[in-house]
Amino acid sequence: MTTKNRESENKEQENRLLLPFFPHYLLDEVIAWYVMLGVIVVLASLFPAGLEEQADPFQTPAHIKPEWYFLAVYQELKIVPRTIGVLTPMLGILLLLVLPFIDRNPHKTWRRRPIAVGLGVIVLVAAIVLTVWGWRS
Amino acid sequence: MQQKDVFYRTWPLRFWNWLDKRYALQEFLHALVDVPIPRSANTLYLGGITLFLFGIQAITGILLSIYYQPTPENAYGSILFIMNDVRFGWLIRSIHAWGANLMIIFCILHLLRVFVQGAYKPPRELTWMAGVLLLMLTLGFGFTGYLLPWDQRAFWATTVGSEIAGAIPLVGQAALNFLRGGPEITALTLSRFFGTHVLVLPVGLALLVAIHLVMVHQQGLADPTEPTGSPDDLLQEGAEGSRVGGSDDH
Numbered sequence: 001m002t003t004k005n006r007e008s009e010n011k012e013q014e015n016r017l018l019l020p021f022f023p024h025y026l027l028d029e030v031i032a033w034y035v036m037l038g039v040i041v042v043l044a045s046l047f048p049a050g051l052e053e054q055a056d057p058f059q060t061p062a063h064i065k066p067e068w069y070f071l072a073v074y075q076e077l078k079i080v081p082r083t084i085g086v087l088t089p090m091l092g093i094l095l096l097l098v099l100p101f102i103d104r105n106p107h108k109t110w111r112r113r114p115i116a117v118g119l120g121v122i123v124l125v126a127a128i129v130l131t132v133w134g135w136r137s
Numbered sequence: 138m139q140q141k142d143v144f145y146r147t148w149p150l151r152f153w154n155w156l157d158k159r160y161a162l163q164e165f166l167h168a169l170v171d172v173p174i175p176r177s178a179n180t181l182y183l184g185g186i187t188l189f190l191f192g193i194q195a196i197t198g199i200l201l202s203i204y205y206q207p208t209p210e211n212a213y214g215s216i217l218f219i220m221n222d223v224r225f226g227w228l229i230r231s232i233h234a235w236g237a238n239l240m241i242i243f244c245i246l247h248l249l250r251v252f253v254q255g256a257y258k259p260p261r262e263l264t265w266m267a268g269v270l271l272l273m274l275t276l277g278f279g280f281t282g283y284l285l286p287w288d289q290r291a292f293w294a295t296t297v298g299s300e301i302a303g304a305i306p307l308v309g310q311a312a313l314n315f316l317r318g319g320p321e322i323t324a325l326t327l328s329r330f331f332g333t334h335v336l337v338l339p340v341g342l343a344l345l346v347a348i349h350l351v352m353v354h355q356q357g358l359a360d361p362t363e364p365t366g367s368p369d370d371l372l373q374e375g376a377e378g379s380r381v382g383g384s385d386d387h
Binding site for chain 1: 170171172173174175176177182185186189190193209213216217220227228230231232233234235236238239241249252253254255256257258259261262265266269270273276279280283286287288289290291292293294296297298301302304305306309321322361362363
């Protein structure tokens with residue numbers, strides 16, 4: 001009797017902690033996808049992709065910029081010496097790749113990871129500032 | 138259970154049973170889908186939306202490839218044709234362009250979420266590394282795709298973009314030549330960017346996504362709450378429990 005009670009109690013506790021992937025979690029996810037589909041069709045309809053003049057290698061336009069996601073690196077290259085400018089992002093990607101092996105702090109909440117989260121915020125702010133700077137220059 | 142018998146005599150079900158007997162599909166589906174999710178897990182839909190956008194990019198990209206011609210003489214004209222003459226061509230190309238930007242944005246947001254929740258920590262190191270590589274491949278998609286319309290913006294953005302590679306010490310010039318297929322941006326550049334964009338990167342990304350997802354499947358979603366015991370142990374127990382429970386049905 002008592003073991004049976006304990007068993008059902010354990011099962012109940014487990015159910016409170018865990019949620020089935022199918023259909024509960026997946027349905028939630030699919031709703032988000034559906035919203036995204038709506039957003040992307042509206043964006044594409046209101047702001048269709050543009051097209052400039054045909055490419056002409058002999059006519060350099062006044063303002064040349066790479067795509068927005070390369071603007072931070074592009075701007076950083078303008079303000080520091082070339083070699084450092086190109087090696088910094090490469091080193092950054094390498095550090096990002098091996099982050100789980102560098103960051104040995106076992107805590108998960110950001111309140112108990114001041115160094116990791118602090119560095120993360122600095123890198124993020126720098127990337128945003130460089131992107132906006134590159135955009136406007 | 139008379140109703141059930143009638144149900145099982147319908148031909149889709151009989152075909153399913155026929156397949157199931159041979160390939161143990163029921164078991165396979167159970168293993169695929171019976172994954173318990175910790176209620177405290179909060180993914181904010183970011184990784185899922187990134188995956189969905191990849192699907193959109195694949196479909197719209199295949200449709201665009203029907204009309205696009207990857208040569209300097211014809212590329213620009215084929216884009217004009219897609220935008221003006223192909224029915225809904227403008228919509229497909231615009232969705233592809235928006236999807237590219239949104240995919241990069243959601244990829245970065247997904248990375249930030251995993252970072253803030255500390256979900257990259259052991260035992261999920263390799264999932265994180267696969268994710269960072271996926272971001273690099275996504276950026277590669279953006280870089281190679283941007284040249285394909287062969288308009289002024291595309292040509293000169295690729296010019297300055299590939300110049301960055303030229304700044305790498307020692308191997309800079311070699312890297313630049315490798316990217317452009319020579320010192321200048323020519324027909325060779327366009328065809329290698331096209332090939333990379335529609336063959337190399339899609340296969341690479343699809344494989345890495347599969348690996349990324351299998352790793353998530355095997356470990357379950359990370360629980361971002363701080364452990365009272367160890368949250369990973371708890372998740373492990375939960376997963377085992379549900380698997381035992383699931384086998385009761387057989």
